[in-house]
Amino acid sequence: MSEGIRILVVDDEETICELCVRTLRRYGYQVHYATSSVQALEMLHQETYDLLLLDVRMPHIDGLELMRRVRQFAPDIAIVVMTGYASVEAAIEAVKQGASDFLPKPFQLDHLRLAVSGALAKRALVREQARSEALMHLVQASEKLAVLLDPHELIHTALQAAMAETQAMRGSIMLYHPREEMLSLTAGVGLPEEVPMGVSYHAEDSVAGRVCRAGEPFLVEDVRQDPRLRDCSLPRMDRYRSPSFLSIPLRSGDRVLGVLNLSEKAGGVPFQASDLEVAGLLGNQLAIALEKARLFQEIEESYRRLQEVDRLKSEFLNIAAHELRTPLSIILGYAMMLRDQVEGALREQVMAILESATLLTRLVDDMTNLRYLGAGQMSLTSHRIQLPGLLREAAERFRQEVESKEQLLSYDIPEDLPPVRGDYEKISLIVNNLLSNATKFTPARGSIRIWARPEEEEVLVAVEDTGPGIPEEEQDRIFEPFYQVEDSLRREHGGMGLGLSIARELVRLHHGRIWVDSQVGQGSTFYFTLPRADRQEA
Template sequence: MVGDRKDDLGIRLERLERILEVSRELTSTVALEPLLEKIVSMAAELTGSEGGSILLLDTRTGELRFCAASGDQSRRLAPIPVPIEGSIAGAVLASGEPLIVCDAQADPRHYGEVGQRIGMEVRSLLAAPLQIKERCIGVLEVVNKGEGRGFSQEDVETLMALAAQAAVAIENARLVEALRRAYERLGELDRLKSDFIAIASHELRTPLSLILLYAAVLREELGDRAGTQLDAVLRAAMSLRHIIDTMLNLSYLETGQMEVVPTRFDMRAEVRGACSDYEALAETNGLTLTADLPDVAVPIQADREKVRVVLDNLISNAVRFTPSGGRVTVGVCGRGDEVEVSVADTGVGIPPQELERIFDRFYQVEDHMIRRHGGMGLGLSIVKGLVELHGGRVWAESVPGQGSRFVVVLPAT
């Protein structure tokens, strides 16, 4: 008697160990098929059955389909649909409860078609539902318990444990697949958007050049007769050109077509130039814009035009996001083999959680629908792209309500 109990315990322990083995595999593998085959074979082995299989609900057809089977039956079973009404697996799926059938042939729910098609006589059967949360997604079943014995309560427990693991594995695989598809779709949308920007900016450029050219010619010829109107046309066309150039820059950066043409220059000169371009706007906005420059030259080897685009964007942001009465200060300093440029303002500032995101394409702190500042949210992503193209880095520091400071560090040579 005591010996029997020991044996029983031994068997139970072994079963548990095998089930744990599946658990470990579940966390270390992403390949679903071999794992399900293993679960099915283990189910058959641990319950002393002739074979086993997993059927999954096909939500489109409302039928059950074999997705794994022991031995080499998988390929033969895969094409056979099993109806929910009129099959034991279907009854288990519907009830969500395990089921033991001692004499399958005498059971009216038994679906004989499967046995006939693979040439196997199903005598006894044990089936357990595959459940994810409250939802039943399929059934794990084993057939023909050996030596004419019936399935025991222990077999039911074993099968339930294995069914739970199969369900997790299937759900994981489905989630991974859904994620992969979503990611692919996102990539597709991103490509579409990039193509659209590339084409649109190219196509807009030529007619806009014509508008700018003829408006300038007319302004010249008509003198003051339509001066105000033509100046307005010219200003509008120039700001359109700025938008189109921004889109083109983005598109070149994204497609890797942006080339760096380095020359040697004094960074102080470029900062002075950029600051003087924004002086008038700063004055209109009631701001003090200063360049805080060292007495000695700050030589750098870089693409001068692109450095100017970086400065323009940072200064224009600082001027736009600083209320009247504030200060914008642009500083430069050489540090060994690097050159640091900073643009500091006393403006609205940026919340800490946004400090990195503002460098993402199209990202703006203010909601599109309510924002007062305009712009496309592309400037900083272009700044980042251009700085990184030079092997440099850029970041933002800020105290909301008090101001922001953007720092660009570029290699000096």
């Protein structure tokens, strides 16, 4: 417990000093002594001590004055006062000024041990209480940082919190730009007027730059005496009351985002290890918050770009659908008229024109439907619908196309299917899109089957095919607009990848469900459900 504890004994009677040193060293303390206050001050400036054991009555600088001076640069050192009976009042005054205890001379050696251990325990308790308070404030500051997403506000809030917790009178945050190896001053409090915000410094010749490169914090008690700073450019510390400062790297993973600098601790005392701990924790929280804010801004920017792409896409679909619809209507009209007036090879050419124009018309319809669905402008006209007739009618519309591709189309639709409630045209479009998808990907002599069955609250409809199947990792994405499982397949079979997306949105509008069950090489089955009208009306 006493290992590493450093004690300085100060008494103008060397025999008292030697007695205290021998006694306390037996308990594992590291003990030194000084026979004057001047010598003690020199030793305290050169080394760090945990406890000061001093006599009140000393020449030149008495114990009370020595206490006052020591407190200026070592505020948390424990102090035990030794005094003769004639100066008890002075000892009591010393306790009032912060001494932990006093020992009247002559004293028993056990009393010396108890006074020292008690003073150290009190110091440890005070430190722990201060640390607990600092951590509580740190938690509050971290909670505040966690909800901020503006980098400017984050930086200023963190700087204010760090200065408050370490009692720093001056502080700054510099962001690091590794490509240019530059540090830019982003926030500052208490800095000289001639230091403008935004000014950049070369990282190579500064303490902050060294902190960035090493990724380690820097605690300096006195810049004028620290040998680590001989080759670094330093601010003019003579303008500050305290030559002590802290530099903390703002680390996010392996990256250093910048540096938190703190200087001129209140009271002119140097920064302590506890200040380094608190500032380091705040620096870590700031780095995490800055990284989160950066990611949030990137997401926001990506979202804005996607919104613009979506707007341009919708605008293109609108223009394309509008501009194509009129000429396609004319082509379809003339092709249908010619179909009934020509025979032989010419009729085959007319049928090719009619088939292509019909395909283009479907694409235009898909683009129009997608635009309305995306804008939330698709409305339903809800009726009580008998599905058997609707499903057979949809299947028969594909009969000619299926036969021309040498495919087999069948359906299994019970006549006693319960009715559903929905929009007749929109449900027909769902089935058409699923059948269109099946006919595109089913090979010659393959089969397509449409069937339906009642469920407890819904009616289930399925479209089966013996096409190439869909890889499992693609099945969640095939209902996305314009998504293509394989570009080569899409180019081979045509289409823009809109039919399944439109079917999904229309099913959702009907409060139903849609999904696919597929295995590569074994075909696919697309299912969708519609709510039963008899359950809704019950």
